[in-house]
Amino acid sequence: MYECNQQTVTIQALQRMPYYVQQLRIMQENMVQTVSAPRIAELLNLNEVQVRKDFAAVYTTKGKPKTGFLVAELLHNMEELLGYYNINEAVIIGSGYLAQAIISDERLKGLGLRIVAAFDFSLDETEKEIHGIKVLSLDKISNLCRRMNIHIGIIADSGFQAQVVCDQLVAGGIISIWNFTEAHLSVPEYVKVKDENFTASYAVLTNHLKKNL
Amino acid sequence: MYECNQQTVTIQALQRMPYYVQQLRIMQENMVQTVSAPRIAELLNLNEVQVRKDFAAVYTTKGKPKTGFLVAELLHNMEELLGYYNINEAVIIGSGYLAQAIISDERLKGLGLRIVAAFDFSLDETEKEIHGIKVLSLDKISNLCRRMNIHIGIIADSGFQAQVVCDQLVAGGIISIWNFTEAHLSVPEYVKVKDENFTASYAVLTNHLKKNL
DNA sequence: TAGATTGTTAATCGATTAACAATC
DNA sequence: TAGATTGTTAATCGATTAACAATC
Known part of the structure; x- marks a missing residue:
């Protein structure tokens, strides 16, 4: 009886987010602007489709074929989703x-x-x-x-x-x-x-x- | 590629075991000899079929309809499965x-x-x-x-x-x-x-x- | 006996993974 | 262009739950 459960992100995805955030922060520090799902999947031993779906749950700009996703945007949106900007x-x-x-x-x-x-x-x-x-x-x-x-x-x-x-x-x-x-x-x-x-x-x-x- | 994985108990079931052990210990202390799956399910907010299956993974004596399972046996077998008798x-x-x-x-x-x-x-x-x-x-x-x-x-x-x-x-x-x-x-x-x-x-x-x- | 409870098979459910056309 | 990568639909997979006959 899970009424009014508007959660777009599953609890599993939610718990993967901090791992993404960690990798994205490293990339941002290294001035990397974009990242592909296969790359993140490789770093975290995850399936690339899963990474793509998790990203899709938070991004505002779609990923570009051959290029990937915007590191800064993903990072910001994930940190927001995770409530890192709130006390x-x-x-x-x-x-x-x-x-x-x-x-x-x-x-x-x-x-x-x-x-x-x-x-x-x-x-x-x-x-x-x-x-x-x-x-x-x-x-x-x-x-x-x-x-x-x-x-x-x-x-x-x-x-x-x-x-x-x-x-x-x-x-x-x-x-x-x-x-x-x-x-x-x-x-x-x-x-x-x-x-x-x-x-x-x-x-x-x-x-x-x-x-x- | 999960070769030679002889594990009869899933990791989920394994992690439910300590909760069963806890309840069974309380029952043993209260001299309760037998327990039914629905009773344990009620105490731990689990599905009774799930409890029955988890019990089936460890018991040596089958449960008796209308009576249930032997507390002492379940407890001993679970503690053994969980390695509580080993250092x-x-x-x-x-x-x-x-x-x-x-x-x-x-x-x-x-x-x-x-x-x-x-x-x-x-x-x-x-x-x-x-x-x-x-x-x-x-x-x-x-x-x-x-x-x-x-x-x-x-x-x-x-x-x-x-x-x-x-x-x-x-x-x-x-x-x-x-x-x-x-x-x-x-x-x-x-x-x-x-x-x-x-x-x-x-x-x-x-x-x-x-x-x- | 009646009915609570068992064990097991089948159905459901949800998440993960595969397949594939679209696109930069 | 060719090919890496995307997004999405369909298939798979595994765990949970329902259904039901058997039994004490």
């Missing part, structure tokens, strides 16, 4: 290594991610700070998100009841959740959960080992 | 927050991951340690992997030339690579790369925001 505020749950890795990730900062608060068990009464971000008590999630109009929540610690935290985020108006726990989260259909399940990824690594050793 | 040694590239998050991740430890060495630029001559793991100079990757017979490599820092590091890992006999950088890695076909590209994931979150705000 997105988020809250993070957790204050451990993983949370700190995300908070201090320069790539994500460069993409516009601004983490405005962290949440954790309040072990002592003194509110601590990490990387200049206040670490608040978990029970303040909903209120803060609502008050500050935040729409992205990052669950970066498996030490909590993920579903409970998730429910609070949703109650606070969060609609995009980045879930680093191994829990499956149940959410209303208007909320998007992007799972980053390390245990599932690890399964892929070990399965390959088992088959090839 | 897997790995090296990690990086010694920052992300590397430390992975090194100190109790879930991964519980699954058998043993990180035996970290690599980083050797800024000072004193070899440092993080979480009891020696941080070595990058140029020692190949030798150490080869000598210690390591087959998993984790690239947990975007500050390096990912492809160069990757080539060294492959040269050292690594066949499973967990790539947390945003770079696309080119590897021989016998090497499996599992990408954990935060910038691509972030694109999914912001895209959902753009469409729903």
Whole structure:
């Protein structure tokens, strides 16, 4: 029941975009003006038709046979599509290594991610700070998100009841959740959960080992 | 050209397994002996036929109509398939927050991951340690992997030339690579790369925001 | 028995890839 | 011109889902 889904770009295409952006930036730095689909396909081990279709989803000028596509235009349109020109505020749950890795990730900062608060068990009464971000008590999630109009929540610690935290985020108006726990989260259909399940990824690594050793 | 691919379980199914394991463990703790596909499907928002097929890929006893499947057996077979009873040694590239998050991740430890060495630029001559793991100079990757017979490599820092590091890992006999950088890695076909590209994931979150705000 | 649940075959669905005419 | 490259339509492919008879 996917009503009113106007997305022209599939989620798969969307996740290929950052790879294109990376290559296009290199080309722009090297003063390369145009690029062909087969060339990009070769660099990223993709099918050239797929690259052409992905490009078609963002370009304003059609590609020229024998020449290719305009690097600058593709790059700009992709960065826009990916929201790199916008600032997105988020809250993070957790204050451990993983949370700190995300908070201090320069790539994500460069993409516009601004983490405005962290949440954790309040072990002592003194509110601590990490990387200049206040670490608040978990029970303040909903209120803060609502008050500050935040729409992205990052669950970066498996030490909590993920579903409970998730429910609070949703109650606070969060609609995009980045879930680093191994829990499956149940959410209303208007909320998007992007799972980053390390245990599932690890399964892929070990399965390959088992088959090839 | 997928020759000699004896894998009965698809990569998608494989990544669903940890979610099943989690539910089955809860059931086992609650002394639940059997479970039906529709029940698991309900808990994890999956299709019941899919669950049945995933179970069929691991079970030794067929399910009984009206009763379901044996929790203990499913759990044991899945844990075995996922390699949870094996220890897997790995090296990690990086010694920052992300590397430390992975090194100190109790879930991964519980699954058998043993990180035996970290690599980083050797800024000072004193070899440092993080979480009891020696941080070595990058140029020692190949030798150490080869000598210690390591087959998993984790690239947990975007500050390096990912492809160069990757080539060294492959040269050292690594066949499973967990790539947390945003770079696309080119590897021989016998090497499996599992990408954990935060910038691509972030694109999914912001895209959902753009469409729903 | 009735009905919940199974296993399996067939249908659907969506993404990727191939084919090919158009064009610079 | 010849040929590399484009855009698009059709074919393929693989995973998910539906349908349904079998069974406890």
